[in-house]
Amino acid sequence: QVQLVESGGxxxxxxxxxxxxxxxxxxxxxxxxxxxxxxxxxxxxxxVSTISWSGGVTYYADFVKGRFTISRDNAKRTMYLQMNNLxxxxxxxxxxxxxxxxxxxxxxxxxxxxxxxxQVTVSS
Numbered sequence: 001q002v003q004l005v006e007s008g009g010x011x012x013x014x015x016x017x018x019x020x021x022x023x024x025x026x027x028x029x030x031x032x033x034x035x036x037x038x039x040x041x042x043x044x045x046x047x048v049s050t051i052s053w054s055g056g057v058t059y060y061a062d063f064v065k066g067r068f069t070i071s072r073d074n075a076k077r078t079m080y081l082q083m084n085n086l087x088x089x090x091x092x093x094x095x096x097x098x099x100x101x102x103x104x105x106x107x108x109x110x111x112x113x114x115x116x117x118x119q120v121t122v123s124s
Contacts, residue, residue, distance in 0.1 A: 002026040002113045004096050009118030012086055016122070020081040022096030022115060030074040033099045036081050037108055038092035038120075045108060048094070049081060053102035061106075063089075086122045093117040 008020040022034070035050035049060045049070040058070050069082040079096060097111035105111070 004115035006118040011121045022079040029077040034079045040092040050104040052104040088124045
């Protein structure tokens with residue numbers, strides 16, 4: 001049974017930082033590409049960032065480039081999202097997701113497993 005558990009969300013002031021973690025179990029992990037997505041109230045889920053199985057390939061949504069950094073530690077079966085210079089518009093539930101494939105992908109429908117999400121709230 002695959003489980004993805006996000007942590008690290010919370011309330012932060014604009015300009016602050018948070019580090020999200022996604023701990024995986026029930027899958028090989030080192031052969032799974034991973035991704036972060038988010039969903040704000042009243043909005044559709046949107047792509048944030050993705051990382052290939054080795055960590056060698058990463059992609060970011062334009063609105064987080066230069067502020068967020070995705071990484072992974074295959075030995076710990078954990079993926080991270082370092083979020084700096086947070087803005088109120090970053091407020092959302094952040095979800096981690098895993099693909100059965102090794103390649104990084106931006107489309108949510110290419111992901112097979114999803115976590116329950118962690119709330120990030122940025123106050124102005």
